[in-house]
Amino acid sequence: MSLLEFLGFRPTLPRFAARVLRALPEDEATGWTFNAERECLQHPGGTEISLRNLFLEYCASGVFGRPALVRKYADLALTRSHEIPALWVAAVKNIYPVVRSEFVETTIEIKCRATGATMDSVVLPFAGDLRIRLVYDFGNFVRYVKGEDLGTWGQSAPDVLGHALANLGRLEKPTWVDSGLGFFSLASPMSYGESMLQLDSAVAALPFAPNAVFMPCNRGILLAADGRSEEAMTAMLTEAARCLREEPWPVSATLCKRSPDGWQQVDPPACAAALAHNLFVQHRADYYAGQKEELDALHESRGEDVFVANCSLLGNEDTWQSYCVWTQDVKSLLPVTDWIALMPQGEDVKFIRVAWQDVVETCGPRMLATTESPPRFLVDSFPTPDEWSALSSRAITG
Numbered sequence: 001m002s003l004l005e006f007l008g009f010r011p012t013l014p015r016f017a018a019r020v021l022r023a024l025p026e027d028e029a030t031g032w033t034f035n036a037e038r039e040c041l042q043h044p045g046g047t048e049i050s051l052r053n054l055f056l057e058y059c060a061s062g063v064f065g066r067p068a069l070v071r072k073y074a075d076l077a078l079t080r081s082h083e084i085p086a087l088w089v090a091a092v093k094n095i096y097p098v099v100r101s102e103f104v105e106t107t108i109e110i111k112c113r114a115t116g117a118t119m120d121s122v123v124l125p126f127a128g129d130l131r132i133r134l135v136y137d138f139g140n141f142v143r144y145v146k147g148e149d150l151g152t153w154g155q156s157a158p159d160v161l162g163h164a165l166a167n168l169g170r171l172e173k174p175t176w177v178d179s180g181l182g183f184f185s186l187a188s189p190m191s192y193g194e195s196m197l198q199l200d201s202a203v204a205a206l207p208f209a210p211n212a213v214f215m216p217c218n219r220g221i222l223l224a225a226d227g228r229s230e231e232a233m234t235a236m237l238t239e240a241a242r243c244l245r246e247e248p249w250p251v252s253a254t255l256c257k258r259s260p261d262g263w264q265q266v267d268p269p270a271c272a273a274a275l276a277h278n279l280f281v282q283h284r285a286d287y288y289a290g291q292k293e294e295l296d297a298l299h300e301s302r303g304e305d306v307f308v309a310n311c312s313l314l315g316n317e318d319t320w321q322s323y324c325v326w327t328q329d330v331k332s333l334l335p336v337t338d339w340i341a342l343m344p345q346g347e348d349v350k351f352i353r354v355a356w357q358d359v360v361e362t363c364g365p366r367m368l369a370t371t372e373s374p375p376r377f378l379v380d381s382f383p384t385p386d387e388w389s390a391l392s393s394r395a396i397t398g
Contacts, residue, residue, distance in 0.1 A: 013039065016055050023074035032077065038293065041077075046115060049076050056248035075140035084136045084143060088153035094137045095145065097164040099195045099216045101129045101252045103287040106372045110294035114301055120146040122157050128254035128265035129374075130216065132198075134164055168192060169199055176205055176224070182232030183239060186222040193220045194251060203258060213257045213266050215240050219249035227257060230269040237268065237275045244282055253279035274319060281322040281338070284374050285311045288335045291372055295333065306378075311335040323353070328382040334367070336375050339396055342383065352395040362390045 017034040020041065024032060031044045041049040054073050061069055085091040102123070109119045121144040124132040134145035134157070150157060174188035174196055184206060186193050194216035196202045206212050208226035213233065215223040217240040225232040233255075244250050253276065255266040268276035288311035295308045309324040309332050322337040328345045340359050343351045360367065367377040383391060 011055070011059050013051065013055055016058060017041065017051055019070055020049075020051070020054075020073050023070050024077050025074065028077040028081070038297075043077075047077075047079070049073070053248035060246075060248070072140045078138070079141055079143060082138055082143070084145065084149055086152050088155060091136060091149075091153065092163050093167065095160060095164045096135055096137055096142075096167055096192060097124075097132045097161055097195060097198060098135055098142075098192065099126060099130055099197070099251065100133050101254075101283075101287070102131045103129060103284075103374055105131075106287070106374075107290045107294050109371075110291070110298055114294075114298050120148055122147060122150065122160070124157060124161060127256035127263040128252070130252055130254050130256065130263075132161065134160055165198060168195065169201065174202060179235070179239070181235040181239075182229060183223055183225040183236035185239070186224070188220075191220060194218065194222050197222055197224075197256075211257075213255050215253075215255055216251055217253070218243045218247045218251055221247060227266065230271050233269050234272040234275065237272050237279065241275065241279055244279065250283060250286060253283045278315075278318075278320040281313060281320050284335075285313055285322060287374055291335075291374075291376070295372075305331065307332045308376075309334050311337055326359075326379060326382075331378075331380045333370065333372075333376045333378055336377075342388075342391065344382070344388070352392055354391050354395055358394040359391065362387050362394075 014034065014036065021029070021032055021034065032041050034040075035042050035048075038048070039051050039055075041051065054069075058066055058069050058073075105119070105121070105123070108121070111117075112119050122134045124134075126132050135142040136145055136149075145160070150160065153160075171190045171192065172188070174186050174190070174193065176184040177187050178184055186196060186202070188196060197214045197216060203209050203212060206224055208228075211227045212224050213227040213236075215236055217223060221243055223236050223239055225236040227233065240253065244253075255268060255276070256263055257266050292308045292310060295306075298304075299306050299308070307327070307330050309326070311322050311324060314321050314323060321339065322335075323339050323341055324334050324337045325341045325343055326332060326334060327343040334340070337356055339353050339355050341351050341353050342359075363379075363383050366381050366383075367379055370376050370378055
């Protein structure tokens with residue numbers, strides 16, 4: 001136990017990193033270092049352990065619960081030496097289906113570009129940006145199941161998903177807790193809370209099951225509300241906003257429900273549209289930030305001069321807007337935002353702010369879509385005088 005934390009001092013990321021490093025298994029400890037800029041532990045072999053969400057979970061835990069968490073985090077170093085069993089009969093009992101945003105794929109895929117590895121994870125559709133990822137559970141960490149694993153086992157993705165769902169259903173039964181504010185939250189002793197909306201038994205346990213709308217907003221957190229009640233939906237979105245601010249591992253701002261044709265995305269009620277938009281842009285900004293970090297590292301390793309624009313936020317708790325900056329004579333990767341600040345060169349020309357769609361309608365041919373998700377667009381030239389005039393006429397004022 002950390003004496004400073006026992007005495008009431010708040011944890012710091014460097015001290016937390018040092019504590020995890022000290023707890024690494026002896027046969028895995030050599031070579032690991034703390035990268036303060038990237039907020040991660042790094043191994044010379046190329047493996048990284050991101051500390052951001054681990055640190056949030058650690059800080060939220062009581063002092064006496066932290067040693068167990070540190071041991072769990074230290075075991076993440078073992079992912080380098082642990083392989084998913086090649087025998088289907090040995091692997092099947094530890095495979096689970098987790099709900100994740102497709103946007104997390106991009107950061108992994110960019111890392112693969114840097115190393116020359118291929119992206120081969122098994123991903124199945126769900127609703128909106130949400131996807132089902134098959135994982136193998138080693139205990140204190142999981143590893144994504146890949147297409148090559150399916151080939152080794154001689155199994156199809158739908159068949160493996162069926163077994164994974166059965167494994168999920170055999171875990172200790174979760175319960176729903178009524179918040180008293182209109183929404184329910186899932187209480188589960190297991191670490192798959194956000195993914196249990198896939199279980200018929202979990203859905204059926206709600207008093208409003210046929211009309212239930214769900215939010216798997218963070219890992220381990222699943223919210224549900226009666227889709228017929230604007231008050232309940234608003235309360236659920238408000239709780240999701242709190243989770244985004246205060247809880248680790250945000251997943252998505254997507255609202256979803258089960259229909260006879262499968263899972264589908266749900267629009268928020270009109271009274272909560274602004275709140276839902278705020279959640280959407282904040283989640284996207286987080287994913288874009290992860291993108292930028294990996295793209296910057298990739299471009300630096302390749303000696304490429306490309307500016308990866310930030311997805312910046314402007315506003316307050318009531319209204320958030322996203323924006324990015326497009327600067328003349330700067331090759332840039334732009335995120336999709338509410339509006340763009342166009343920055344011309346020259347002291348006598350002021351920048352203008354223009355809604356994203358207006359920029360696309362005027363300058364679409366010079367905006368090249370790339371493979372990232374959420375999407376980015378490569379721009380290597382600036383609007384012409386005629387395009388600038390058209391954009392100026394649509395500029396946002398005030």
